[in-house]
Amino acid sequence: MPEKNRFKPGDRVKVLKAYPPGHIRTPFYIRGCTGEIERICGTFPNPEELALMRTGLPAQPLYRVRFLQRDVWPGYSGNPSDVVEVEIFQHWLDPA
Amino acid sequence: MNDQGKYRPLSYFQLMEISLRELLVEKGILTNQQLDAEVEDMRRRTPERGAKVVARAWVDKEFKKRLLENGTKACEEVGLDIPALKLVVVENTPQVHNAIVCTLCSCYPRMLLGIPPDWYKSRNYRSRMVREPRAVLAEFGLKIPDEVQIRVHDSSADMRYMVLPMRPAGTEGWSEERLAALVNRDSMIGVAVPKGPGE
Numbered sequence: 001m002p003e004k005n006r007f008k009p010g011d012r013v014k015v016l017k018a019y020p021p022g023h024i025r026t027p028f029y030i031r032g033c034t035g036e037i038e039r040i041c042g043t044f045p046n047p048e049e050l051a052l053m054r055t056g057l058p059a060q061p062l063y064r065v066r067f068l069q070r071d072v073w074p075g076y077s078g079n080p081s082d083v084v085e086v087e088i089f090q091h092w093l094d095p096a
Numbered sequence: 097m098n099d100q101g102k103y104r105p106l107s108y109f110q111l112m113e114i115s116l117r118e119l120l121v122e123k124g125i126l127t128n129q130q131l132d133a134e135v136e137d138m139r140r141r142t143p144e145r146g147a148k149v150v151a152r153a154w155v156d157k158e159f160k161k162r163l164l165e166n167g168t169k170a171c172e173e174v175g176l177d178i179p180a181l182k183l184v185v186v187e188n189t190p191q192v193h194n195a196i197v198c199t200l201c202s203c204y205p206r207m208l209l210g211i212p213p214d215w216y217k218s219r220n221y222r223s224r225m226v227r228e229p230r231a232v233l234a235e236f237g238l239k240i241p242d243e244v245q246i247r248v249h250d251s252s253a254d255m256r257y258m259v260l261p262m263r264p265a266g267t268e269g270w271s272e273e274r275l276a277a278l279v280n281r282d283s284m285i286g287v288a289v290p291k292g293p294g295e
């Protein structure tokens with residue numbers, strides 16, 4: 001059974017500010033940032049576990065999270081509504 | 097594989113590739129024929145496949161709706177079977193411009209666009225496209241008006257992305273084939289836009 005979804009589209013979430021070693025699909029620049037769930041992508045085996053030749057199960061929910069660029073990059077100079085969207089696994093997200 | 101006409105010492109990764117390939121064949125996991133067929137398949141995949149999908153979406157509103165809902169399923173309708181590809185199609189509008197990058201490595205919808213260009217894999221593009229997209233797009237010759245929202249999609253995990261560009265003006269009544277010829281690779285990555293007649 002895959003891990004249950006804790007978030008739905010529109011929910012505000014904060015990415016963990018953590019720096020564990022290994023094969024991590026959460027880009028550094030987005031750690032610690034707050035955004036909004038854009039969509040649920042489905043569930044996928046955890047790539048951090050797969051990289052260690054483990055099963056990656058239970059499968060983890062994957063989300064697309066939308067961040068305002070001005071919240072990600074201090075001094076961002078483009079349109080204040082510009083966004084960056086990143087796929088983030090559930091275990092990297094906290095409610096915000 | 098390395099047919100450059102001159103002998104050079106193999107790099108670490110070339111050596112690894114040859115060793116792994118020979119081991120897989122030696123252990124009977126793959127045959128040379130299978131490997132050659134896979135390489136041929138990869139060569140056959142070109143951005144024309146993506147262009148076909150875009151042209152269909154331009155002429156068929158219902159198809160476009162299905163494409164934006166579930167890219168993988170909609171591609172089956174135009175004869176592109178891409179089961180392994182979890183495709184998300186993002187639509188450009190007069191208010192929104194989309195662009196794709198993979199900051200972690202070089203994730204790319206190869207089944208639809210073929211082999212990625214070298215610049216897509218460069219550190220320069222990967223690091224700057226998320227941080228200063230307007231400056232990067234300007235370097236590609238694409239000036240996005242300030243009032244248009246830019247959405248950068250970081251293809252960081254299991255999904256793959258393709259941009260559905262806007263249909264150029266002056267193409268009313270064109271056939272799908274004629275429209276598809278306007279759609280190039282860069283416009284489906286979001287670093288260019290298709291040009292209409294006379295542009």
